[in-house]
Each structure stands twice: as structure tokens, then as C-alpha cells.
Amino acid sequence: MTIQEFDTPDIAFMERCVSLARSGVARGEYPFAAVISRRGQFVCEAHNRVRCDGDVTRHAEMVALSEAQRTLNTTSLDDCTLYSTVEPCAMCAYAIRESRVGRVISGLRSPVMGGYSRWDILVDRGLSSRLPEVFSNPPEIQLGCLHEEVREAFRGRHPLIWRAIEARKIFTAETDGAHSRSGRAGSGINLKDRAMSWARTVILDRFWRA
Numbered sequence: 001m002t003i004q005e006f007d008t009p010d011i012a013f014m015e016r017c018v019s020l021a022r023s024g025v026a027r028g029e030y031p032f033a034a035v036i037s038r039r040g041q042f043v044c045e046a047h048n049r050v051r052c053d054g055d056v057t058r059h060a061e062m063v064a065l066s067e068a069q070r071t072l073n074t075t076s077l078d079d080c081t082l083y084s085t086v087e088p089c090a091m092c093a094y095a096i097r098e099s100r101v102g103r104v105i106s107g108l109r110s111p112v113m114g115g116y117s118r119w120d121i122l123v124d125r126g127l128s129s130r131l132p133e134v135f136s137n138p139p140e141i142q143l144g145c146l147h148e149e150v151r152e153a154f155r156g157r158h159p160l161i162w163r164a165i166e167a168r169k170i171f172t173a174e175t176d177g178a179h180s181r182s183g184r185a186g187s188g189i190n191l192k193d194r195a196m197s198w199a200r201t202v203i204l205d206r207f208w209r210a
């Protein structure tokens with residue numbers, strides 16, 4: 001997928017994401033960052049906090065998802081887009097599915113750890129078909145957005161380590177056009193999605209998770 005195929009607002013949010021990733025580098029983190037928007041409006045952002053917090057679960061996407069749920073006061077992020085410098089890993093992909101994020105846009109692919117390229121978590125339909133009250137349909141996914149800028153951020157962090165990452169194809173900038181998939185009709189949220197989101201908030205969250 002080429003940059004021309006990304007919408008201007010998506011590129012702007014991704015630029016913000018890459019810039020944030022660079023600021024994380026200044027704090028000793030690798031340039032992983034995530035930004036969340038809702039209906040075109042900025043909601044929150046986070047860079048990786050694994051090193052700062054000494055906690056491997058503090059991936060940028062996880063931190064941003066937590067903040068978005070707090071900020072929007074809901075666990076259902078159906079109308080939201082998550083931007084990340086690298087394709088979300090398996091852990092983050094599962095959290096993305098459970099928080100019902102509608103779209104995911106990333107820079108580099110992650111063939112070894114990715115929740116899309118390595119495992120099918122982001123596009124798994126079994127989750128949403130068996131438990132639609134919890135998991136919405138797979139999000140729309142676009143990879144390759146500003147991948148050159150993301151590469152530069154990684155290379156700038158540590159050129160030798162980046163060379164090893166590229167040699168082992170841990171993160172790649174391959175874009176053959178096959179990495180845009182959508183489990184949803186367009187980017188809209190259908191009536192069933194809304195009903196299931198409501199069911200989770202009113203029924204599950206109230207009686208099960210309370």
C-alpha cells in the first residue's frame with residue numbers, strides 16, 4: 001500500500017505517532033508509539049513505557065487503549081482508530097479486539113510477533129461470531145503508513161540493532177498491497193455492532209464484570 005492510498009487525516013495522526021515515538025526514544029524506549037482518534041478527533045497517545053515502568057505489558061498500544069477507555073468512559077471503542085508505528089503484537093491485538101476498536105493503521109509489519117501478520121487475532125472471526133457482545137467484527141486494517149519514517153526512527157535509535165532487526169525480518173516495510181483487510185462493511189459501524197456494544201455495557205459490564 002502506498003502513501004497515496006492513505007487518507008490525509010490518517011497520515012496526520014500517523015505523523016503525530018511517529019513524532020511521539022521519537023520522543024520516547026529520548027527517554028530510552030524503542031520507537032513504539034500509538035495514537036487513538038475517534039471520528040477524526042484526537043483522543044489520546046502513548047509511547048512505549050516498558051523501560052520506564054520496568055513492565056513488558058506497557059506497550060504503547062496497551063497504554064493508549066487504557067487511556068482512551070478512561071477518557072471516553074467506555075470499554076467500547078467502536079468509533080475509534082488506533083495508529084501505531086508497528087503492527088500491534090498478539091497481546092495488544094487481543095486488547096484491540098476486546099475493546100472493539102474499529103480501525104487499525106500501522107507503519108511497519110511484524111512478521112514474527114504481529115497479531116495480524118503472524119497470528120490472526122486482529123482478523124479472527126470466531127471471536128465476534130461466538131461472542132458478539134464482547135468482540136466486534138475484525139477492524140479495518142491498513143499497514144505501511146509512513147513506513148519509511150518509522151524505519152528511520154528505529155534506525156536512528158540504534159543503527160546496528162536496526163540492521164539486525166531488518167536482517168532477521170523481525171519488522172519489515174514490505175508492502176505488496178495485500179495488507180489492507182477489513183472485517184467491516186466500509187468503516188461504518190452497523191446496527192448489530194451498536195446493539196452488541198450496548199449489550200456489553202448494560203448487561204455484561206453491569207452484572208458480570210461488576
Ligand SMILES: [Zn+2]
Pocket residue numbers: 059061062088089090091092093
Ligand atoms: Zn504489543
